[in-house]
Amino acid sequence: MELTPDETTLFTIWNVGINETVANTWIVIILLTVASIAITRNLRPDVPPNRWRTTLEVIVTAIQSQIEEISPRASRHVLYFSGTLFLFIAFSNLLLVVPGFTPPTASLSTTAALAFSVLIAVPLFGITRQGIGGYLKTYVQPSVIMLPFNIISEFSRGISLAIRLYGNVMSGAVIAGILLGVAPFFFPVVMDVLGLLTGLIQAYIFAILATVYISSATATASAGRPLSKEKDK
Amino acid sequence: MSVDWVTVVAQIGNFLVLVWLLKRFLYKPILNGIDAREAEIATQMGKAEVAQKKAAAAEARFLEQKQKLLADNSVNAERVREQAEQEKDALLAATREKLEREKQDWQAHLEAERERFIRELHLASAETLYQLVRRALRDLADEDLEEHIALNVISKLKPMSQELISAADHAEHAVVTTHAPLPENTQAKMRASLERLAPGLPLSFTTDARQAPGLILRIGSVQVAWTVDSYTDELIGLLADRLAAGGSGRVNNHG
Numbered sequence: 001m002e003l004t005p006d007e008t009t010l011f012t013i014w015n016v017g018i019n020e021t022v023a024n025t026w027i028v029i030i031l032l033t034v035a036s037i038a039i040t041r042n043l044r045p046d047v048p049p050n051r052w053r054t055t056l057e058v059i060v061t062a063i064q065s066q067i068e069e070i071s072p073r074a075s076r077h078v079l080y081f082s083g084t085l086f087l088f089i090a091f092s093n094l095l096l097v098v099p100g101f102t103p104p105t106a107s108l109s110t111t112a113a114l115a116f117s118v119l120i121a122v123p124l125f126g127i128t129r130q131g132i133g134g135y136l137k138t139y140v141q142p143s144v145i146m147l148p149f150n151i152i153s154e155f156s157r158g159i160s161l162a163i164r165l166y167g168n169v170m171s172g173a174v175i176a177g178i179l180l181g182v183a184p185f186f187f188p189v190v191m192d193v194l195g196l197l198t199g200l201i202q203a204y205i206f207a208i209l210a211t212v213y214i215s216s217a218t219a220t221a222s223a224g225r226p227l228s229k230e231k232d233k
Numbered sequence: 234m235s236v237d238w239v240t241v242v243a244q245i246g247n248f249l250v251l252v253w254l255l256k257r258f259l260y261k262p263i264l265n266g267i268d269a270r271e272a273e274i275a276t277q278m279g280k281a282e283v284a285q286k287k288a289a290a291a292e293a294r295f296l297e298q299k300q301k302l303l304a305d306n307s308v309n310a311e312r313v314r315e316q317a318e319q320e321k322d323a324l325l326a327a328t329r330e331k332l333e334r335e336k337q338d339w340q341a342h343l344e345a346e347r348e349r350f351i352r353e354l355h356l357a358s359a360e361t362l363y364q365l366v367r368r369a370l371r372d373l374a375d376e377d378l379e380e381h382i383a384l385n386v387i388s389k390l391k392p393m394s395q396e397l398i399s400a401a402d403h404a405e406h407a408v409v410t411t412h413a414p415l416p417e418n419t420q421a422k423m424r425a426s427l428e429r430l431a432p433g434l435p436l437s438f439t440t441d442a443r444q445a446p447g448l449i450l451r452i453g454s455v456q457v458a459w460t461v462d463s464y465t466d467e468l469i470g471l472l473a474d475r476l477a478a479g480g481s482g483r484v485n486n487h488g
Contacts, residue, residue: 006235006240022240022247028251029250029254032251032254033254033255033258036254036258036259036262037258040258040262043263043266044266049270053263056263060259060260060267076264079260079264080252080255080256081252083255083260084251084255084256104244107237107240107244108235109236109240109241109244110240110241112236112241113240113242113244113248116241117249
């Protein structure tokens, strides 16, 4: 039984093998982009929004309001980053219902890539906001003794992000595969429905945690680190 | 379970591309659209607020003008009512005056009509009474009324002889006026009778259709009349009494 779609090479481009994870990621990217272009193509302020545009506005404003709840002074770049994380993971997980489609998030490589992205984005946002000195100072807060623990914390939360998402999505797919063998008529459907719910929750958790990390890094020295690391669970 | 680092790098690249694509085609258009719509809404709300203020000011002006108009209306209504009252009083006074004048005219007219009617009734009554008496006398006694009146006058002249003689002294002639011509023998009898009272005084006979039946003798300034006027006056008086007593207006023949 395959636990990761990384091992399945679908085709090659210039002698580079394209595995199922990357190919399915491109499919997700294309679907999201095409849908966005199609809906926002004729967007004018004097025209009342249609139902699709309203749906997108609801999604975007919901993401924005969630980010603002965590970090009221967050810039739009946080929205672009965390919103994309949520949409990509959620859409990938929703495609679980398509027969034969393996969500890219079921690959540890994808979740690791997303976790690396968060790990890279957090210091970048922090440095952009506070400057490199201000950001590095947060590692010795409240005292220098905490420096190694803070560094370990930075890496461990990235690893936990990656493993959590991978575990949830992969386990859903694995359980569905096992049940398909045991009871092929009813339980896989129930598990797929449960997988949809779990996928959406994981997308939400991943995006929220990324936002929390970014907001922690972008908090000014006077404000300290407003959100504790206890949320990393 | 293993991590393919090439796939990890590719997925990082894919994710960054997706961030850029969604930023370009999703977030910016949507957020800019929301901002534009919010700005449009804010503009519209600002305009609405200005319009509301204008409407409130216009309403206040309108209410003020309405109050003023109501006050003016009440004053005007009071003034118009007073004018109407005065006009009504004047019209009523004029109408009363006109009615009074018409009433007086009508009463004068009625009075004139009544007098004319009484006069005509007087003449008609006298004529009728005369004709009736005359016919009755002729039918019952084969006598002429005029002749008997004349003979009666002759018999009545004797008690008044002194007055007639004194009047005849200044008169040049005597005149007998009757309603109808007197017979010749009656005229002769009267001439003879007057000759005895006032010798040499010429006597002439005339008729007057407007005169009441009977005989009027004029000698100078003296006039002696034997007519049915007194009887017709009495008849008219009786009729008026009956009418005034609330009778039906019909005169009972044997009453």
